Amino acid sequence: MICMKRSFAIGILSFLLVFSIPSAVKAGDPRPPLSHFFSMNALSELLTRIALVSLRGTIGFTYQNLSNDPYTNRMVISDAIFRPQSQWSGSGTCEVKVERLSTSSSPLGDFNKLRSRVEVNGVAVPLRCFPQEFMVIGKNVLTIDKIYLNLEYQLNTSSLDLDVLTSIPNFAAISAALKFSYLGVSAEDGEFYSDLTYASLTLEDMGFWNKFKNELAPEMAKPQAIEKMVGELCRILYSDFRTNRAEQRVGRPSPSQLSCVRSAGKEFNKFISKPGKIVLKTSLKNPLRIDKNFDPKDFFYQVSPKISSGPNLKYKMIPTDLLMKAMTNPFSLSNSDKIIIGEALVFGKGAPRAPSKGHALLRPLAEKGHKVAALVLAKSMTSLDPEMAYRYAMVSGKAGSSEALGIMDKLEQVLTTPKVLKIQAEYAAKDRFGKPSRKNFEPIKKLRLRAQSYLRGRGVFRSYEKAYQWALLGEAAGDLSSSSIAEEIETRMSFRGSKVKSVWKKIAEKVQDKVLDSWLVYNYPSKLKEN
Incomplete structure (x- = not known):
C-alpha cells in the first residue's frame, strides 16, 4: 500500500513537471519558437x-x-x-x-x-x-x-574496466581495480558470465596504523607478532577456500598458498615498520571464467594472489634516463623504444602527457610505413586534425592494422567526400597492385580480392577509385561479389549531395573508360577462358 502511494505521488509530480512548461501565446511579447x-x-x-x-x-x-x-x-x-x-x-x-x-x-x-x-x-x-x-x-x-x-x-570488445578510490584524510586511502576481457550471456541458458583478467586492492596508510595499534595489546603491535598473525590468518583463509585438491589430500600447501603466506608476512612487516602502501593483486596467466558454475572456494587457487608493499602502477613507467634520451638524442633509441615512449607521451600513460614530443618521435617511423607509429598518430589526431589522422590511418591500414580501418570509417563521416577522394588519389600511385595489364591479369577471385582490399584499405592504401576499377573488371567477368562492391561504391556516392555526385561522376567515367580500354586491348575474354 505504501509503495502504491509513493508511486502515485511520484507520478503526479512527474505529470506536473511535464506540463509545467509555459505555453507560447500569440498576444504580447514575442515568444520562443515551438522547437x-x-x-x-x-x-x-x-x-x-x-x-x-x-x-x-x-x-x-x-x-x-x-x-x-x-x-x-x-x-x-x-x-x-x-x-x-x-x-x-x-x-x-x-x-x-x-x-x-x-x-x-x-x-x-x-x-x-x-x-x-x-x-x-x-x-x-x-x-x-x-x-x-x-x-x-x-x-x-x-x-x-x-x-x-x-x-x-x-x-x-565487450570488455569492462572498473576503478574505485576512496580517500579519508589522516586515516587511509583505499583503491580497487577490476578488469574483465569479456562480458557475455550464454546462448544455452541465458546466464551472465565474465572473464576476469586482473583484480587489485590497495591500502595506503595516512595515519590509520597509529590509531589502530593503540587499540592492540603492546606485544601484539610488534612487527614480528603482526607477521605471525597475518601468516596464520592466510592459513586459516586457505583452509576454508580449498586450492589444489590433490595437494590438499596429502596435506601439502599449494604453491599459491605458500606464495601468499610468505609474501603476506614479509610485506606486512615492511608496512608496519614504515607505513606506506600494501597491495593485494592477482597474477592470472589466463582469464578466469566467472559464471553460474564458478566455485568461490577455488578462487584463491586460480587467481594466485600476491601481496606487495610497492606501488600498484596501472601503467608501466618510462625510466627517466630513457625519457631524457628521447628528448635530447632520439636517434640513439631503437624503433621499439621510440614506439613505447612516443605512445606514453601522446596518451599520458607511463609519462607526462606531451603530444607534440610524442608526435616528433613517431612521425619519422610513420612516414616510413610503421604500423603502430602511424596508428598512434591517427588515434591522437582524430579530433584535432582529422585530415592528418586520415592520412596516418591509411598508412597504418596499408601496413596491416585492422584498427585503422575503423578510424578511417569514422573520419570519413567528418571529412568531406571530395577531400577523402583527393587524399586517396595522392596515395593511389604508391599501391602494390599497379594497373591492369596483360601480364598481371589474374583469375576472377584475384580481381575480387583486389577490389575488396582497396575498398577496406588493409594491405593497400584505401582507394574507392581503385576498388571501383577492379570491381568493374570482376563484374564484367561475371563475379557477383565484384558487382556488389561496385554497387556499394556507387550507392555511397549517390547519397553524399550534388557536389559529391558531380565529382564522382567524372572519376567514374574516367575509370569506366580505362576498364573498357584494358578489356579490349588485352583481350580479357580470351584470358578468362585460359583461367
Whole structure:
C-alpha cells in the first residue's frame, strides 16, 4: 500500500513537471519558437527533473545548485545533504553532507565506449551512521575528501574496466581495480558470465596504523607478532577456500598458498615498520571464467594472489634516463623504444602527457610505413586534425592494422567526400597492385580480392577509385561479389549531395573508360577462358 502511494505521488509530480512548461501565446511579447521546447536542453532538463523526483522515492536529499550539460553528458550537484536510512543512528538522523557531486558519461561521438563516472568531494558522515567498530577513527564525523568511481565498457570488445578510490584524510586511502576481457550471456541458458583478467586492492596508510595499534595489546603491535598473525590468518583463509585438491589430500600447501603466506608476512612487516602502501593483486596467466558454475572456494587457487608493499602502477613507467634520451638524442633509441615512449607521451600513460614530443618521435617511423607509429598518430589526431589522422590511418591500414580501418570509417563521416577522394588519389600511385595489364591479369577471385582490399584499405592504401576499377573488371567477368562492391561504391556516392555526385561522376567515367580500354586491348575474354 505504501509503495502504491509513493508511486502515485511520484507520478503526479512527474505529470506536473511535464506540463509545467509555459505555453507560447500569440498576444504580447514575442515568444520562443515551438522547437525551443523540444531542444536537447529542454529534454535534458525534463529527464533530470523526473530522475530527481524518482530518486527521492528511495532516499531523502536536498541541494543548493545543479548544473547539467547534455552535450558533454555531465551533471554537477553542489552542497547536497543526503538522509539515508541507518540502523545504527538510533533516534538521531543520519545526514551525509556532500560539497560536490559530479556524474558524467561518454560524450557524444564515441560510439564504442560506454563510460559512467562518479566523483564526490567533501563528504562528511556522522559516525552514528556506522557500526560501533568505526569509533576507532577517533572523531564524531568521518570526513572523506574524495570518492571516485569509473566504469568503462567497450562495445566492440565487450570488455569492462572498473576503478574505485576512496580517500579519508589522516586515516587511509583505499583503491580497487577490476578488469574483465569479456562480458557475455550464454546462448544455452541465458546466464551472465565474465572473464576476469586482473583484480587489485590497495591500502595506503595516512595515519590509520597509529590509531589502530593503540587499540592492540603492546606485544601484539610488534612487527614480528603482526607477521605471525597475518601468516596464520592466510592459513586459516586457505583452509576454508580449498586450492589444489590433490595437494590438499596429502596435506601439502599449494604453491599459491605458500606464495601468499610468505609474501603476506614479509610485506606486512615492511608496512608496519614504515607505513606506506600494501597491495593485494592477482597474477592470472589466463582469464578466469566467472559464471553460474564458478566455485568461490577455488578462487584463491586460480587467481594466485600476491601481496606487495610497492606501488600498484596501472601503467608501466618510462625510466627517466630513457625519457631524457628521447628528448635530447632520439636517434640513439631503437624503433621499439621510440614506439613505447612516443605512445606514453601522446596518451599520458607511463609519462607526462606531451603530444607534440610524442608526435616528433613517431612521425619519422610513420612516414616510413610503421604500423603502430602511424596508428598512434591517427588515434591522437582524430579530433584535432582529422585530415592528418586520415592520412596516418591509411598508412597504418596499408601496413596491416585492422584498427585503422575503423578510424578511417569514422573520419570519413567528418571529412568531406571530395577531400577523402583527393587524399586517396595522392596515395593511389604508391599501391602494390599497379594497373591492369596483360601480364598481371589474374583469375576472377584475384580481381575480387583486389577490389575488396582497396575498398577496406588493409594491405593497400584505401582507394574507392581503385576498388571501383577492379570491381568493374570482376563484374564484367561475371563475379557477383565484384558487382556488389561496385554497387556499394556507387550507392555511397549517390547519397553524399550534388557536389559529391558531380565529382564522382567524372572519376567514374574516367575509370569506366580505362576498364573498357584494358578489356579490349588485352583481350580479357580470351584470358578468362585460359583461367
